[in-house]
Amino acid sequence: MRIKRRFWLKALSYLFGMGVILAFGALGVVGYFWGKYSRDLPDYEVLAEYEPSITTRVHAGDGSLIAEFARERRLFVPRKAIPDNVVFAFLSAEDQNFYKHRGIDPVGIARAAVANVSNYMNDRRLEGASTITQQVAKNFLLTSDVKLERKMKEAVLATRIERAFEKDEILELYLNEIYLGFSSYGVAAAALNYFDKSLDELTLAEAAYLAALPKAPNNYHPTRRKERALARRNWVIGRMAEDGRISLETAHLAQQEDLVVKPRQHGAQTADVEYFVEHVRREVYDIYGEKNLYDGGLSIRATLDTTLQQAAVKALRDGLVAYDRRHGWRGPIAHFDPQDTEGQPWAELLKSVSIPTGLEPWQPAIVLSVGETTAAIGLKSGEETSFIPLEELTWARPWAKHQKLGPEVK
Secondary structure, three states: OHHHHHHHHHHHHHHHHHHHHHHHHHHHHHHHHHHHHOOOOOOHHHHHHOOOOEOEEEEOOOOOEEEEEOOOEEOOOOHHHOOHHHHHHHHHHHOOOOOOOOOOOHHHHHHHHHHHHHHHHOOOOOOOOOOHHHHHHHHHHOOOOOHHHHHHHHHHHHHHHHHHOOHHHHHHHHHHHOEOOOOEEOHHHHHHHHHOOOHHHOOHHHHHHHHOOOOOHHHHOOOOOHHHHHHHHHHHHHHHHHOOOOOHHHHHHHHHOOOOOOOOOOOOOOOOOHHHHHHHHHHHHHHHHHHHHHHEOOEEEOOOOHHHHHHHHHHHHHHHHHHHHHOOEOOOOOOOOOOOOOOOOHHHHHHOOOOOOOOOOOOOEEEEEEOOOEEEEEEOOOOOEEEEEHHHOOOOOEEEOOOEEOOOOO
16 A cells, blocks of 8 residues: 555656646746747837828718718727627627736637637637737737737737726727728728618627627628628627626527618718819818828818709709700610511610610610600610600700701601
């Protein structure tokens, strides 16, 4: 018994000793690489002076948006103005322990390592273990070069950033800088570009969808890859419930919601203001310069009266139409010989014609038959026919040279 006890005591002390040696060895290796990659790092204090490129917006006299100028579609929103649902969704998806760790999350690394064994076996995408602070370090201070080296630099910078900035300051930088697809930098721009909503108008499901995008926006495209997008969004909602940020009932209801995007139309929101907007752009460029115009987030109130502009455009169009009609009709865009097109559907014939630009609000049509008082026509959609009464065509006398008109229409 004494011999066996001595044997096990020696074995245990040997294993303990080896464990201590390996632990110190591992710490030594980590310390070596930590020291190596701690040198010549970017100055993280520049984050305190961060000024993002923000979209310049032009408003008409009544306040309606008529144009935007930007290199990147971005709107900066302070942390206090970002709704909790948006914040919670990103924390659950990207960094559950954000308010607990100091830049690096050992628990998250261990959890990702365990999960990635199953992910690798089932050919699923591997989970990352980068904290939000590490992502801020990468997005603002590093490049996407050699991965191992960058990861070490990320870790070093993350610990330094955590010592220099408050958690909410780091989160504010992240939520305003992260690229989310659809030319959207930051959550405010993404809310507008995906759903045409401000952040406080987003539903829980919409906020969760935005939080599903940082790793690979194209992989979760809302229309081309809708099934994957829904699965990822619902995973985020599930994580929010697991973290106790929402109830299970709320999560279930949000997961039943469809994913419907409403892409925002950038640029002029009022028709036929392009020339006016270009004049404004040149004026602002001359006064404030290129950087302020495209990066400065200027808010420009112009003199344009949208009601008068629309009235002026209508008067111009009506005048041009009246002038054109006074000079007769110049003939059809194309002509089909019934003998050459026998048996071919009229819709196919119409679709083969090259239609001039600027035809709106008129539609191209093909004449199907002519009677005493009406002409039957088919529209380009191929599903609709209509009639033009003779009284609407009395202006269409044949055009002749030297601004002359042919005989009356009969």
